[in-house]
Every structure is written in structure tokens, then in C-alpha cells.
Amino acid sequence: MPEKNLPFFEMFALYTPDAALAAQVKEWLVTGAVMDRKARTIEVQLLCPATPDPALLARLSGEVAQAYGLAGVVFQPASPQPVEDVPIPPPDDSDVPPPPADEDVPPEPETLVEAVPVAQAPSPEPEPSPALSEQQRLFQQTEALRQKAMKEAMQAHAKERGFSSKRIYGTHKIRKVPVPMNTLELDMGIVTVEGDVFAVEHRELKKRNAWVISFDVTDCTSSIRVSKFMPGDEGMPIVNGVKPGMHLKIAGRLNLNRFDNDMVLEPLTIETAEKQIKQDNAPEKRVELHLHTRMSAMDALPDTKDAVKRAIAWGHPAIAITDHGVAQSFPDAWSAGKGKCKVLLGTEAYYINDVDERLTVRGSLDQDLDEAIVCFDLETTGLDKETEVITEIGAVVLEHGEVKERFQTFVDPKRPLAPNIIQLTGITDEMLVGAPSQEEAIRAFLDFVDGRPLAAHNAEFDIGFIRKGCQTYGIPFEPTYLDTLPLAQNLLPELTKFKLDIVCQHLHLPDFNHHRASDDAAMVGYMLVPFTQMLRDRGVQTLQQVNAGLAKTSSLGKAKRMPKHLIVLAKNKVGLRNLYKLISLANLNHFHRNFPIMPKSEINENREGLILGSACEAGELYQAIIRGKDWGELKRIASWYDYLEIQPLANNGFMLRPNKKGKFIAKSWDQIKEWNKMVVRLGEELGKPVCATGDVHFLDPEDEIYRHVLLDSKGFADADAPTPLYFRTTEEMLEEFSYLGKRKAYEVVVTNTNLVASWCEEVKPLPDGLFAPKLENSAEELYSLVWGKAHELYGEDPPQIVKDRIELELPGIIERKYDVIYMSAQKLVQNSLEHGYLVGSRGSVGSSLVAFMSGITEVNSLPAHYRCPKCKHSDFDYAQDPAHPYGCGADMPDMNCPVCGTPYVKDGFNIPFETFLGYGGKKVPDIDLNFSGEYQAKAHQYTFELFGENHVFKAGTIGTVAEKTAYGYVKKYLAARGIQTTKAEENRLTLGCTGVRRTTGQHPGGMVVIPQDREIYDFCPVQHPADDPGSDIITTHFDYHKMEDNLLKLDMLGHDDPTMIRMMEDLTGVNAREIPLDDQDTMTIFTNSAPLGFENDPVLGPTGAVAVPEFNTKFTRQMLCDTQPKRFNTLVRLSGFSHGTDVWLGNARDLIVSGTATVDSTVGCRDDIMLYLMEQGVEPKMAFDIMEAVRKGKVKKGGFQDGWEDAMHKANVPDWYIESLAKIGYLFPKAHAVAYVMMAFRIAWFKVHRPLAFYAAYFSIRAKALDANCMCRGMDVCQRKMKEIESKEKPADVEEKMLITLEVCYEFYLRGFSFEPIDLYESDATKFLMNEERKSLRPPFSAIPGLGEAAALSLAENRTGRTFISQEELIAACPGLSKSTVEMLRQAGALGTLPETSQISLF
Secondary structure, X not given: OOOOOEEHHHHOOOOOOOHHHHHHHOOOEEEEEEEEOOOOEEEEEEEOOOXXXXXXXXXXXXXXXXXXXXXXXXXXXXXXXXXXOOOOOOOOOOOOOOOOOOOOOXXXXXXXXXXXXXXXXXXXXXOOOOOOOHHHHHHHHHHHHHHHHHHHHHHHHHHHHOOOXXXXXXXXXXXXXXXXXXXXXXXXXXXXXXXXXXXXXXXXXXXXXXXXXXXXXXXXXXXXXXXXXXXXOOOHHHHHHOOOXXXXXXXXXXXXXXXXXXXXXEEEEEEEOOOOOOOOOOOOOOOEOOEXXXXXXXXXXXXXXXXXXHHHHOOOOEEEEEEEOOOOOHHHHHHHHOOOOEEEEEEEEEEEOOOOOOOOEEXXXXXXXXXXXXXXXXXXXXXXXXOOOEEEEEEEEEEOOXXXXXXXXXXXXXXXXXHHHHHHHOOOOHHHOOOOOHHHHHHHHHHHHOOOXXXXXXXXXXXXXXXXXXXXXXXXXXXXXXXXXXXXXXXXXXXXXXXXXXHXXXXXXXXXXXXXXXXXXXXXXXXXXXXXXXXXXXXXXXXXXXXXXXXXXXOOOOOOOOOEEEEEEEOOHHHHHHHHHHHXXXXXXXXXXXXXXXXXXXXXXXXXXXEXXXXXXXXHHHHHXXXXXXXXXXXXXXXXXXXXXXXXHHHHHHHHOOOOOOOOOOOOHHHHHHHHHHHHHHHHHHOOOEEEOOOEOEOOHHHHHHXXXXXXXXXXXXXXXXXOOEOOOHHHHHHHOHHHOHHHHHHHHHHHHHHHHHHOOOOOOOOOOOEOOOOOOHHHHHHHHHHHHHHHHHOOOOXXXXXXXXXXXXXXXXXXXXXXXXHHHHHHHHHHHHOOOOOEEEOOHHHOHHHHHOOOOOOOOOOOEEEOOOOOOEEOOHHHOOOOOOOOHHHOOXXXXXXXXXXXXXXXXXXXXXXXXXXXXXXXXXXXXXXXXXXXXXXXXXXXXXXXXXXXXXXXXXXXXXXXXXXHHHHHHHHHOOOOOOHHHHHHHHHHHOOOEEEEEEEEEEEEEOOOOOOHHHXXXXXXXXXXXXXXXXXXXXXXXXXXXXXXXXXXXXXXXHHHHHHHHHHHOOOHHHOOOOOHHHHHOXXXXXXXXXXXXXXXXXXXXXXXXXXXXXXXXXXXXXXXXXXXXXXXXXXXXXXXXXXXXXXXXXXXXXXXXXXXXXXXXXHHHHHHHHHHOOOHHHHHHHHHHHHOOHHHHHOOOOOHHHHHHHOOOOHHHHHHHHHOOEOOOHHHHHHHHHHHHHHHHHHHHOHHHHHHHHHHHHOOOOOHHHHOOOHHHHHHHHHHHHOOXXXXXXXXXXXXXXXXXXXXXXXXXXXXXXXXXOOOOOOOEEEOXXXXXXXXXXXXXXXXXXXXXXXXXXXXXXXXXXXXXXXXXXOOOOHHHHHHHHHOOOOOXXXXXXXXXXX
């Protein structure tokens, strides 16, 4: 057979048939190929060992055409030899039949281009060089023709079609129509589905050289997990090709995952699919003025940025953010819309009208309070004036405190009375026989009134029936009336209920026949007599003075008034400040019944720059319409608003469902339409725009299920009721309001919403720039401290490297006003040191040499160097010598100063400044400090003293629904409804509910400081944490991270390490700051426990790192075993490994264990990247940018930016290093790691050299779940308890904490120490006491399980100077003790032989 031809599978690299067919074809050679571009066909000349069967060729033609997206492939075999009949192997995927030759099969350009590299087409030039073999020449020519033809075909079809799917996995094109996922059943076998990928969790099985691919996909009817075990590299196309958010079509086989009894889809083919994206195609777009985000607590679902991006994608010019009572989404909303869509900042307030909703006097008539007033009352057939009628009218005339005239009449209802009405009123059908008609009675009553003012208790009810009757019979009725219900609520605030009989009883009025009109009317008159005197005592003399006189003392009252809804938008900066103030007052002063109430009186006082909308059906106006208020009252209410709202009918569909009492709010959809039309008419009469809004609570209709889950978690009985509060397009809204007519619908949907949006300026939620408080002479003081320390350490003329670094940092810090931030932290640190507590720095502040020189951090960020403490000589060159490079000064060999002979101090950790303040130093400093937990409260108080009580606030946090909590909601929801679904669907519902705001909180150590010349309302609202009105703590309303670039934020956490060090210093007299960081015995315990007196213990392992911070966990101790650190710098890198994400396992560890790299050459901290890349020659700014992208996980998610990999390759950066960077999810700052390891090393020094003090401090401060009953009974008891806990599949949290403590107890015994028994007179309340002579510790009372710290402190305090003769006396002397706690003391052996009672037995 000739050797000059191209093997079949080299020619058709994309085609992968089943094994049987491949075996028959693998010997074939391609001798030529001709492409027809227009027809998109190819004719291929073959050389075969034997002539193939025509059926085999037909199958090959179809499958190859399908693989390359061709209309047809014709194979021309060249062999003249006949061939025996060969059975055609069936295709391995029945879901995918080969396409007919004339079917239009689109090509798959991306896959084709990736599979076969494009070669240059040969030009019709001279014959190839003789050096080129015939086979090579033929291959080049054929390949070039094939590539060119394929490329042109792909380009032409891609342009023609627009979207072309890409096959990610499998060999056959999917042709079946996808089925809905909620119809999937195991017995369906092979199916096709289509949907969005929302979770990916592949697992690599390195020992088995395989992958378990797993991802969840949904079509929103349900979800399915796509999962399969794939050996070798079979799964790599899926691992690399399937990402969250992709829209895929998948053909596969349904199977049962027997590990969790879940139905999964085993993929056969995976393709990208085109997703239909909803668009707003209206020529002029509407504006959504009513949208909620996840910050509407447990009620709404949209991510703020997603909502704004949707508006941008639809071309909406603006969008309003109106969460319930909060403004916490403002920063994210503004950030998302900046320059693309105007974001209107607002809130849907919980609003109570404390001004004129319940006016005591309505109408214009005025007279002295003693002049004649008609007090009246009605009895009716029911409560609804639209359907019920009057049965009795009773009235009296009150004049000068006396009843002068009376009126009473029954009224014919023209219907039988209901039994409950008869029972309530005592009026029977017989009593109404022959009574006047409704019209007659009303006219007679009005003749009696004779134009005088009226009075009634809950007058709106009685006036409403009279007004309805007057409307029916054409009788004019414009009364002035006084309502004694709000009058009583204002004058008798001591009451909680204000029914007529209760008020009369409180006023000591005589008994009366309640619920008879004549008697009730008389009691209203008698009640007005004392009320009139109370009004006069307040300076009120006439009817028209009543409302103003009561407004001075009006409050939200004790009545059960549910707040209504109100939209408040910020028109400009003044409005935004007023909005922040109103939200603050609502949270601080008016938080009632879980609602931050915004009273109308305070809105009126702060209305400048605000735009008010009437909100949804829960608004004041719509509620008044539902309750049938008269037109004049509706106009009065509507006149207060700047614009009125109407919403889609389905939003109010709940009105057509029975409420808890079985009643309906609306009778029909037509009635809801009529109510909306009334709003429109009000707008027309008052000249106010009426706007159609969506009251958006989720973006898409299919998201509603998540809200059902949330509402169910809150106990709503109608959680599943459909309420389509999704974000609608302009076309959808126009269709919704088509019943208003085309012109009016366009006006309310488009014209008016754009008008309201145009009223609002683009207001940024936080002002630009840093607004730092003032500290007197802070710049001068910082300058003096830094240069003073530089001279103290390095002499009057410091080395150039020191001066250069200070000049790099200090001028920019002062120029940008960051000096206040530095000096604030400096004063806090110095105050703590003056109280005897070390302060550990966190974060990247140690990257700043100015921070070190000013005393904020102990981390010296200069390169490793020597410095002489006496003559100030320094050597920065030794550590940089390639013959002996050092990453930090602590690892350098001891040397003496060549000038004066004094032993050098070894210093420096080589940390670039850019990791703190960014490239160019423009990032706002974030200084995080670890104070002792014992001192933290004093540090916070000192902050108030520095800046003033009214300018310091605790940093607020926002508590959202965690994934674990959301999963609980979902399981409860599904179980309550008996719904069985897939794990993937449970996962989808869980993710949909995750992130919704539940509550607020406070950062454990964060403090926010505002300038002395500003108020907090210039930046954000404030509130109590956790919506607790009883708290005396006030926090920022925004999450403090949102304000980091605008306000001084001090992060002052309480930490155990400084507390432990203080206790060990007190016990030993050793100054921890003088402990050398190169102590060899201390360094040894990170690899070997020999310095502790034991080696290779079977329980503790080879290292001595138990109870040493940073290295105490089994994970970090294994890192020590893997790396065998001998240098301090290695410990720093290990700290970085352990705190990072995807840095150690599957990354640095593999490189180190395999010998590819060393600990020092791998990436441990973010700073390592920048320093290494710069050393290799990468441009500094690029090195910084790469570091920032890697440490934030951006490279892992989206890859390197263009040019970065090329630049690294040019700088000879190894491939393994670049691949390592691409895996990293998060990187720890080196300064943080250095600070942590410095503290840990000092504590480890005490463990080696002052062990008893170490264990006393550890057990007193850091140990959790102390149990003296186990601790004090020896090593064997400790070991048995440890084994008991370890044997449990899922130990409780307290047991896991106890296991850690028992491990330290075990080591304590192993080193020859012991515990003494707890003693009533010798033990401390909370601290372990050491006895160096006996090498023992005595546990405190708090080590007794269940005793509690309060009881321990009470016992220690009250035993002083006393000797107890009985347990009875002990209980009497110590208020914090009880019989149960004394029994705990007895069982722990603390009471010795102390008897129970003081009584002496004679027998």
C-alpha cells in the first residue's frame, strides 16, 4: 500500500465513531478531496484495503457531514477489490440519527477551528522543494484546501444564521425536541433537556485518574443534575466547557444515583443552545417607579445590580429603588446604573398619618365649644354602607354642658334583621314595622340638626351612612362634625382601648344601654362635657382650634393602627439627606410592631427635596377608595402626594380571594378596574400625574416560587397564592392598562413615569471623596513620628532605601488627608500599650513602612536587613546576595556590627507598599487591629473620647439568608406540600432564596467616624442593630464596606492572642516584644516535638504545634509535616497557604510534594506575586495588576487579561507558576500573615520555655468547652473521652470544641504536669492558677460544666474572708448560687466535706 496518503482520521479529526466502525475505517487513506462551497459538499477520494460496503459508505457520509456541518460528503473508494459482507455497526446513540443528505445542517465553526489548526492555502507556485516528500506535499495541499473550504463555509453560514450551537461533549448532533424537566421520569431512558446551568461542582479523583462531572441545570419547571464518572481525560471538555450561566441542550440517559437516591442525567451529548432573552421593544420606554430588591426583608428577590442591569438592557431611561423602609441597596444600585441608567433613590415607607387621617373636627363651621352641637348615633343592619342600611337614628343637642333636645326614630330597612344584629342592638323586626323609610328618616334627622355641627363616636361610620343616604336621595350634605374617638385617643393616652362604653366607664359616666342609638347619642353628649374642659385647659376655645390644639400632643398612639405604604423619592441632595434623616428617625424613635414607622408630621417637617407617591393598594389613598370614602375626602388625601399610583390588576388579585374572616375585599375584576379609574380621575381633577407601577418583587415570572418559599417561612397561610409582581416591559404594561383606553394607558405607563423620573436629579448615595475627621496637628505629628523613629532606628542619615520608602509613602498619605486615619490608629494602639496590652495588626497595614514607623504595627515592611541598636549602622545588602537570599530578617544568621561590635538586630519582611494603598497609593487606608478581648470595650470608648459621642457609630452589617438556612426553608416548604423533587431542584430553590435580607447587625469591632462639621445624615441613615428598639447601640444603616472610601472606619476586633500574651507576661515577667523570632527550640517544635520532652506521639503526631495559634488545626499541622519549615519566612508562607482559597490543596502542595517547586518559590501570599514578577522583569504596574486579579479570584473565574501570559512567558516565568496563579480563589496579604505568625511564635516560645504559664493562659482564655470532670482525672480519662468523640460520625459543636481542649490536656499530662482539684477557697473564678513547685494548675470554678461565669464570679467575690460551715450558708452568702450549682460544685469535689445544713443532729 502506498505511503504517500493521509490517514482517514487525520483528515477528519473531529469525527469520532463508535469503536466497531472505527476499527473498520482506521486503515483507510485519503488521496484527495474537492469542496463545493455553494452546495457545502465535499468529494473525498479514498484508498481502502478492500472495497467498502455501500451501506457503510452511506452511514459514514451522513455522520461525517453531521460532524462538520456539511450538506453532504461523497466518498469515492479507489480499491477495485470486492469485499465480503460486513455487518454495519449500529450507532451508539439512538437519540441522534444521521441527517438526510439534503437536510440543512449548520456547521459548528468553533469546534472545527479548535480541532484542526488552520493552515495557509498553497499558492500555485513552482513545484515543492525536492526535500519535501510526496506524502508531505499531498498532506499540505489537501489540508490547506480542507481548512480553507471549511472556514469559508463556516463564516458564510454563521453570518446567515446568527447563532450557531457548539458541541461541548459527545459525537452526535442533538435533534430531539427537549422535554420539560418537570415531566422527567426514570423509565423515560434517553431524553433531551434544555436549560440554564446554575451550579457546577466537578470532582477530580486523582488517585483514580478520573473526574466526576456534576452540574445542575434548570428550565424553571424543575431541575436536573447532570452527572457522570469519566475516566482519564474524557470529562475535560465538560470540566473546561460548562460554566454557570450557560444555556445548554443536553441529550442523556436518566439514571438513579444510589448514593442519595436522586434521579440524574448521564450525558451523551452537550451543546450550547440559543436562549430567548426577553426584550422591551417599545419605541419609547417606561420607567419603573416601584421596585424592591433583596433588601426588602424576606419579601423580595432581585439582586440590586441585576435589577438595574435589566433596566439598562431594556433601554429604560431610569429605575426607582423602593425597598420597604430601608435604603441599603442604594450604593449597589447607583454603582450598577452609573452613566447608563438614572437610578432614583427612594423607599416604600411604613407610614402613619398622625396629622389629619383621624382629625377630630372636619368641616369649616366654627363656634365656641359650649355652643349647640348635635350628638348622634346610628344602628344599622351591618358595617358596609354600600350594602347595608340604617335601622335607628338617635340624637341629642348638647349646649353649655347640658342636653337640651332629643331625637329618636326607627328606620324601615325593608329586609329582615340578621340574628346577630338583633342580639347586638336589641332591635327586632317587630319594632321596625311601620317605621319611616330611609329617606324619610334621614330628612327628619337633618331637619332636627338644622345646620348645627355634629358629634359622634367613630363619626366616620355614622357620617358615612348618612352621606350615602343623602347621595341616594339627592339631599345636600356638607356637615361639620367632631369625632370623639380620636379626641379620646389624644386626651386619654393612658387607655389602650377606646370603645364608647370603655371611655364612658373611665370618665365615671352612668351606665347606659350600649348599642341603642338614642342611648349612645346621649353618652356622646355627656362625654363631651369633660372633654370640653380638657380642651379649654389646653387653650382650645372653638371647634376650628381643636385639631391644631391636639396636634401639639398627638403621637402615634396606642391604638392598633397598621402602617400604610408610601413611596418617598429623593429629588436632589437635600431630599436624599432628608430621606436618610426620616429613615433614621423611623428606626430610632418610631420602631413599632416590627415596622420602622415614618409619621406624616415628620415627613412634613423634612419634605424639602422629596417626591411622594401614593404607593400600592396598602397606601392611604387606595385604602380610602376601598373603604368608600367620599370624593371630597379622597381629593383631600390625594392632594398631599406629588404623583398617584395604579398597578396591574393581578397585583391585587388577593382581593378576590376570601380573607381570614371569609370575606372579599373586591367583588370582581371590574371593581378593581373601577378603583384604578378613580385614581386616574383624581389625578385629572388635581392635576397630578398618575403612574402605572409594577410593585416589582422579582425579575421574572418563574422567580415567584422563591417568594412563596420565603413567605411560607414567615407563616403566611396564602404563601402559594399567585401574585405576579415581576418586572414588566413597556408593552406588557400598556396591555395591562388597555382598559383605560390607548391614550390614557400610554400616559400612565410611559409619559407620566418618565415625567416623575425627570423631576429627580442623579444623586449619588455617598458623596465623593474621603471625609475624615480632624485630629489637631495630625499631619505634623505623623511626620514627626515617622522621621523620629527612622532616626532612632537607622541614625540621623538613614540609608537611601529607608528614605526612599518613606518618601514613597508619607507625602501621598498627607496629601490625600490619610494622616488622620494613621494617627487615629496610632493613638488607639498606644493607648492599648499603655494599658499593658499588645495590639496585633490585621490586613495589609503592615505593608506600610509609615505604619511601622508611627507605631501602628510591629511589621517592618523593608527588605531583610541588619541594623545596629547602638551606632545605627545598617546592612541591606547581605540578604539580597544571591548566594544567601533571605525573605525576612529573622532568618538571617547572627552577626555583630562591624563598626561597634554590638550584636545586630535582624529586621525586615520585604512587603511592597502597593498591597496596602494600591498602585500609586490612591486607595483609602483600611487599618484593622486586633486588641485584647479584655481591652476592646475600652478601645471603643477611647474612640468616642477622641472624636465625640455624636460622630462615632458602630459599623452596621446586613444579615441575609444563608444557604444553609435557605435549604431549611425549602425542605420545610416541600415537606408541607408533600412534594418530591430532585436534589438539583432543591438546590435551585435554595440558591433563589439565598442572600435575601433577614435583619441587621453590628460589626464586632468596626467603628465609623464622621467629620466634626458633618452629620451622619450627610452619608447614610442610622439604626439600632437587629431592629431592637431597646438597644442603646446605634449603627450605620449601610453595610460598612460600602463606606470604606468615604469615611474613617476603624476595625478594632477583640482577639485572644494579645490577652494570652498579657497573662503570660504577668505570670513570668517576660516582655513578649523582646522574644527573638529566631529562637531555635521554638522553631523546632514546628517540625519536631523534642523540645517539649516527647517525640512522635501517636495521638499528637510529630510536631509540637498543638495549641499554637495559626498552626493548631490538623490541616495546618499536616502542612508542617509536608514542608518541614526551618525558617520564620516559611511559617509566614504557610500562614498564607492556610488562609488562602485554592492556594495549598491542589496547588502549592502538589508542586512542593512533586518537587516541581519549593515552599519559597510557590505563591503563599499576594505580595509574593508582585515581587517575583518584578524580579523576573515584568513591568511593575502589570505585576501589580496581575497580583490584584489573582488574589481576588478574577483570573480563576475569567482568565488572564490579554497580554499578561505573553509578558510572563517573555520574562521566563515557568508554566507551572502561571498555572498555579490561574487556580487561586483568594490570597492572604503577607503583612497579615507576618503579624499573625509573630504573635504565634511568641506564644510558642512560652510553650517551650515557660510551659506552665502557657497552659494556664491557654486554658483560661482560648480553651472552649472546658470540663474539669474530664480534665482533672488524668491522661487516660482525657484519651478515652477523645476517642469517644472521634468515634462519632457527626459530633456536636460543643464536642468538637471539647476535643481540641482535651488534646491540649493530653499534651499537658504528657509533659509531666498535673491539675489540682477545684477548691472552694483556692480556685479563681475564671483563670487557671499555676504552682511551679508542684508543676500543676488549679482549674477555676468556670471549668465546671454548666456552672456559668456569673455564678463563678459571685462565688469568688463572696467567699473572701469567710469560712463556710454548710452548703446552706454558702447559698445564702452568694446570690448567684442555687442548689443546682452547689450540687455541681460538690460533684466536682470543690466542697470537700462541707455539710448540706448548718443544723446539728443529736442522733
